[in-house]
Amino acid sequence: MTTIPRRIAVAAATASLFAPRILRAQTRVVRIGFASIGAGNRQFTGGSPIAASHAEGWLERDLADERGLEIRWSFFAGAGPAVNEALANNQLDFAVQGDLPAVIGRANGLRTRLILASGVNNPIYLAVPPDSTIRGPADLRGKTVAWHRGTNLHLAIVKVLAANNLTERDLRVVNLDFAASDAALATRSIDAAFSSPVLFGLQRRGLAKIVYSTKGDNPGFARHSHLLVQEAFDKDHHELTGRIVNSFVRASDWASKEENREELFQIWGKSGHSVENFREDFADLPLAFRNNPLLDAFLRGQYRIQADQALEHRLVRRQVDTAAWFDTTHLDAALRELGLERRWTRRDAEGREIVV
Incomplete structure (x- = not known):
């Protein structure tokens, strides 16, 4: 009479022993990193459609039918260089990152694919103390100037300096992240x-004044960001990668609609950065200009230039071939499926709009 209960007890004990292992096997984690972080280390950021997707849970909504799937988002105060380290340690599957850091990662052997643009044509700004006599980049010779080296501002700044007959050697450059740079500018520890x-x-608090912006200047001075995927992840989970890109293209479409402008800025405001900052940054620019997901000829050309200049300025030790780096397989499929093939304007290598 005791045989059956004993067998049941043994079976139950065995099942309970292996249950956690089975549950873990059924859970898939997709790890997405941002080369930015919110004010006060808030786990939000702004400035791109993918940032809005994270803040509103759009990707989780679009993948709700994927059983056992967990989306894990990470934010890096160390920006692009910190993301590269996480990619090298296989701690991320996807990353939203700027052009130069991705080039540096590629040069150092990271096996990634650029599959979607997210946050392009971004301007940079030059600010000085309120009573400074500096009126623009041409006045920076011999001045102490801060920026975050190795991020996607770096080579954009080099281009601006070159246009004003300057090089980095003509300045006293201080490598500071955004928060430290703001503090140094507010305390007048630097000139610009x-x-x-x-x-x-x-500027609104009277602690600085912006004297120059690349907005409206040479389009080659802009900085760009993208979504990249680890090659191994895309190979092993190709269909899932496609669904993720599809979701982010939907986000790009929503974030490109002018009727959503104020709501978009409010969403990005979850980062702790002022909504007014986004309003001023995007002033006089169509949302679709900055939230365009296309990897067109202009963008590809800009990444090639970044790779060439990274080698020239010894930020990398070997040439990066960017031609084979881009993979539009998932993007093209998403555009077809969503009927968005003509949603955004494509540009040629020189930045001229292609009329279809």
Whole structure:
């Protein structure tokens, strides 16, 4: 009479022993990293459709039918260089990162694919103390100037300096992240800083004045960001990668609609950065210009230039072939499926709009 209960007990004990292992096997984790972080280390960021997707849970919504799938988002105060380290340690499957850091990672052997643009044509800004006599980049010779080296601002700044007959050697360059740069500018510890739209906040508080922006200047001075995927992940989970790109293209479409402008800025405001910063940064620019997901000829050309200049300025030790780096397989499929093949304007290598 005791045989059956005993067998049941043994079976139950065995099942409970292996249950956690079975549950773990059924759970798939997709790890996505941002080369940025919110104010005060908030786990949000802004400035791209993917940032909005994270803040609103759009990707989780679009993948709700994928049983046992967990989306894990990470944010890096160390920007692009920190993302490269995480990719090298296989701690990320996808990353939203700027052009130069990705080039540096590629040169150092990271096996990635660029599969979607997200946050392109971004301006940089030059700010100085309120009473400074500096009126623009041409006045920076011999000055102490801060920026975050190795990020996607770096070579954009080099181009701006070259246009004003300057090189980095003509300045006293201080390598500071955005927060440290803001503090140094506010305390007048530096003469000037090249930075992002966070400078608008300092200007409104009377702690700095913006004297130059690449907005409206040579389009080659802009900085660009993208979504990349680890090659191994795409190979092993090709269909899932396609669904993720599809979701982000949907986000790009929503974030490109002018009727969503204010709502988009409010979403990005979850990062802790002022909504007013986003309003000023995007002023006089169509949302579709900055939230365009296409990997067109202009963008490819800009990445090739970044790779060439990274080698020239000894930021990398070997040439990076960018031609084979781009993979539009998932993007093209998403555009067809969503009927968005003509949603955004394509540009040729020189930045001229292609009329279809």
